[in-house]
Amino acid sequence: xxxxxxxxxxxxxxxxxxxxxxxxxxxxxxxxxxxxxxxxxxxxxxxxxxxxxxxxxxxxxxxxxxxxxxxxxxxxxxxxxxxxxxxxxxxxxxxxxxxxxxxxxxxxxxxxxx
Numbered sequence: 001x002x003x004x005x006x007x008x009x010x011x012x013x014x015x016x017x018x019x020x021x022x023x024x025x026x027x028x029x030x031x032x033x034x035x036x037x038x039x040x041x042x043x044x045x046x047x048x049x050x051x052x053x054x055x056x057x058x059x060x061x062x063x064x065x066x067x068x069x070x071x072x073x074x075x076x077x078x079x080x081x082x083x084x085x086x087x088x089x090x091x092x093x094x095x096x097x098x099x100x101x102x103x104x105x106x107x108x109x110x111x112x113x114x
Contacts, residue, residue: 052064
């Protein structure tokens with residue numbers, strides 16, 4: 001005896017529609033990623049002693065170091081400032097990209113998406 005209302009594959013979503021929706025989402029994601037990659041983010045460390053500019057593709061595009069923090073006797077401090085500024089730039093870039101992608105994916109967690 002067949003279940004009431006069951007008509008073969010009629011209860012399953014239309015695969016063609018699902019594929020079209022996924023293709024549209026993929027296209028939107030590529031557009032968002034392209035726009036985000038063009039954006040520049042600026043972060044700093046040491047109260048602006050070291051400034052890093054990074055793009056949405058996580059590429060460092062500029063490094064500015066104030067001359068007064070260049071102390072030959074304390075290279076370690078300058079190294080720490082650069083590392084802190086770069087790490088903050090990368091985190092900020094990733095957050096920006098995630099926020100932009102969430103607009104397209106509706107906060108779906110899709111591993112390896114970008």
